[in-house]
Amino acid sequence: MSHFTKQILEEIRKDLVDWQPKVEVSNTGVITEIKDGIVKIDGLSECLMSEKLEFSDGSYGIALNLEERSVGAIVTSKAHNLKVGDIVKSTGDIIKVPVGLPLLGRVVNALGASLDGCESLENHSDIKHYPVERIAPGVITRTSVHRPLHTGIIAIDALIPIGRGQRELIIGDRQTGKTALVIDTILNQKGVDIAEFLKSKNKKNVDDHKTEQPVVCVYVAIGQKDSKVAKIISTLERYGAMKYTVIVNASASDPATMQYIAPYTGTAIGEYFMHLGMDSLVIYDDLSKHANAYRQISLLLKRPAGREAYPGDIFYLHSRLLERAAQMNTENGGGSLTALPIIETQLGDVSAYIPTNVISITDGQIYLDTDIFRSGMRPAIDIGLSVSRVGSAAQISAMKSVAGRLRLDLAQFRELATFAQFSSDLSQNTLDKINQGKRLTEILKQKIYKPRSIYHQVLMILACTNGLFNKVKIDDIQNTASDLISVLDDKYADNINELRKTNKLSKPLEAKLLDNMRDILKS
Numbered sequence: 001m002s003h004f005t006k007q008i009l010e011e012i013r014k015d016l017v018d019w020q021p022k023v024e025v026s027n028t029g030v031i032t033e034i035k036d037g038i039v040k041i042d043g044l045s046e047c048l049m050s051e052k053l054e055f056s057d058g059s060y061g062i063a064l065n066l067e068e069r070s071v072g073a074i075v076t077s078k079a080h081n082l083k084v085g086d087i088v089k090s091t092g093d094i095i096k097v098p099v100g101l102p103l104l105g106r107v108v109n110a111l112g113a114s115l116d117g118c119e120s121l122e123n124h125s126d127i128k129h130y131p132v133e134r135i136a137p138g139v140i141t142r143t144s145v146h147r148p149l150h151t152g153i154i155a156i157d158a159l160i161p162i163g164r165g166q167r168e169l170i171i172g173d174r175q176t177g178k179t180a181l182v183i184d185t186i187l188n189q190k191g192v193d194i195a196e197f198l199k200s201k202n203k204k205n206v207d208d209h210k211t212e213q214p215v216v217c218v219y220v221a222i223g224q225k226d227s228k229v230a231k232i233i234s235t236l237e238r239y240g241a242m243k244y245t246v247i248v249n250a251s252a253s254d255p256a257t258m259q260y261i262a263p264y265t266g267t268a269i270g271e272y273f274m275h276l277g278m279d280s281l282v283i284y285d286d287l288s289k290h291a292n293a294y295r296q297i298s299l300l301l302k303r304p305a306g307r308e309a310y311p312g313d314i315f316y317l318h319s320r321l322l323e324r325a326a327q328m329n330t331e332n333g334g335g336s337l338t339a340l341p342i343i344e345t346q347l348g349d350v351s352a353y354i355p356t357n358v359i360s361i362t363d364g365q366i367y368l369d370t371d372i373f374r375s376g377m378r379p380a381i382d383i384g385l386s387v388s389r390v391g392s393a394a395q396i397s398a399m400k401s402v403a404g405r406l407r408l409d410l411a412q413f414r415e416l417a418t419f420a421q422f423s424s425d426l427s428q429n430t431l432d433k434i435n436q437g438k439r440l441t442e443i444l445k446q447k448i449y450k451p452r453s454i455y456h457q458v459l460m461i462l463a464c465t466n467g468l469f470n471k472v473k474i475d476d477i478q479n480t481a482s483d484l485i486s487v488l489d490d491k492y493a494d495n496i497n498e499l500r501k502t503n504k505l506s507k508p509l510e511a512k513l514l515d516n517m518r519d520i521l522k523s
């Protein structure tokens with residue numbers, strides 16, 4: 001016997017001495033049918049609803065239909081290698097995804113796997129795993145929405161304010177600027193470095209950061225073209241916004257099953273930051289495509305089709321997702337998760353099934369209109385139809401004091417403008433009000449990717465409602481206002497700082513600022 005053979009025999013002998021027979025109990029089944037990412041499995045008698053299943057090729061599935069003799073499940077990958085007769089094991093667990101600080105700046109798929117070619121997230125020491133589905137925080141652990149989430153869009157922050165922990169729907173036809181609106185909102189969250197903030201937060205009181213606390217953004221792209229998502233990522237990179245953003249992409253080329261899980265994954269990533277006592281913002285772009293993916297899955301699972309062929313539990317699909325948005329109370333960390341779902345309507349039909357469902361789940365909606373978009377008013381927000389049911393409680397005092405007047409003037413303008421269409425002989429008073437309305441509408445226009453700070457918004461509204469732009473041509477108002485504010489920032493920094501520090505527009509400060517602005521406009 002050669003030396004090597006002896007050595008090998010010795011090794012085998014050693015292994016055999018240590019060998020202990022193990023008994024492993026696992027609940028298994030056999031695939032009986034497979035099509036379009038949906039499998040039917042015989043057996044798995046103890047399978048739970050939404051349980052994670054393991055296939056023989058290493059891919060995973062989720063049990064969605066529990067029938068008397070079989071289980072219907074979705075496969076979370078392309079399922080190229082699965083075939084009838086393959087063994088399926090239940091895991092006793094539900095699907096989990098990686099969450100944590102290392103996700104910031106990353107692009108991941110619906111299961112949290114890296115899509116950007118950078119290092120894998122699974123092996124990172126700071127990564128935790130959260131279940132994709134989680135029961136929403138109970139009412140006892142929550143508090144009312146009371147802190148603003150500034151979008152940087154003057155029409156929203158002034159008239160339809162959004163609070164941290166709120167669910168605000170963005171609804172409109174295709175190509176009306178829905179995505180642009182949420183990207184602007186992400187860009188506006190630029191500020192404090194998240195990792196630095198977390199370090200300092202442990203030392204300070206949570207209340208010190210009432211409005212300054214940074215917001216982590218999670219953008220979930222559902223059923224969009226990869227090229228569109230790539231454009232969004234490059235925009236976010238260009239403006240330095242990827243540092244505090246996570247992108248979850250389940251594109252149109254991904255299976256419907258991935259599109260179905262993506263929003264839950266995005267929410268789990270946001271929840272991690274909420275549990276740290278931070279603020280997160282999750283954007284679902286868009287839930288109409290999510291509903292379509294779920295309808296496709298349900299029909300393949302042979303569930304009965306209901307209205308518009310959607311399954312009966314389609315409402316629950318979105319309600320259990322959006323219920324997870326919350327503002328936690330101080331005992332529970334004081335973090336928040338704000339949800340901005342997007343819904344695409346067909347020819348402005350908000351009374352279709354999915355739009356009405358999501359309208360009733362959310363705390364308000366921002367309605368974008370094609371005609372307004374074409375008329376050149378961008379962002380194309382229909383102020384009359386848009387509401388925010390909880391937001392005004394979350395406006396800073398300075399904005400509250402100028403927005404009241406703005407809302408009133410705009411409402412008067414809208415009424416008079418319709419009435420004025422039919423008459424030629426208008427009183428001077430009516431004409432003045434119409435002109436003022438036109439100027440205010442002009443102030444609400446905003447270029448894409450140019451969010452404005454809340455203080456600049458306050459100053460612009462203050463100037464316009466006090467008639468400072470009365471002599472300026474309507475077309476020049478935007479430029480005049482921008483110039484005015486940049487000079488004001490430079491020349492009268494003390495007054496601006498007072499506004500920033502107190503967040504209030506006291507009578508003396510208001511008078512001072514108006515004087516400053518008149519001075520600048522005169523010169």
Ligand code: ATP
Pocket residue numbers: 172173174175176177178179180181344378379446447448
């Ligand atoms: P889709 O239905 O295809 O998802 P959408 O409703 O998300 O479209 P966007 O893609 O955001 O709309 O915008 C449509 C077009 O309008 C884009 O070309 C965008 O550049 C332009 N746009 C959006 N907002 C503005 C704005 N405030 N100013 C100028 N252009 C804008």
Ligand code: MG
Pocket residue numbers: 178179180285
């Ligand atoms: Mg879009």
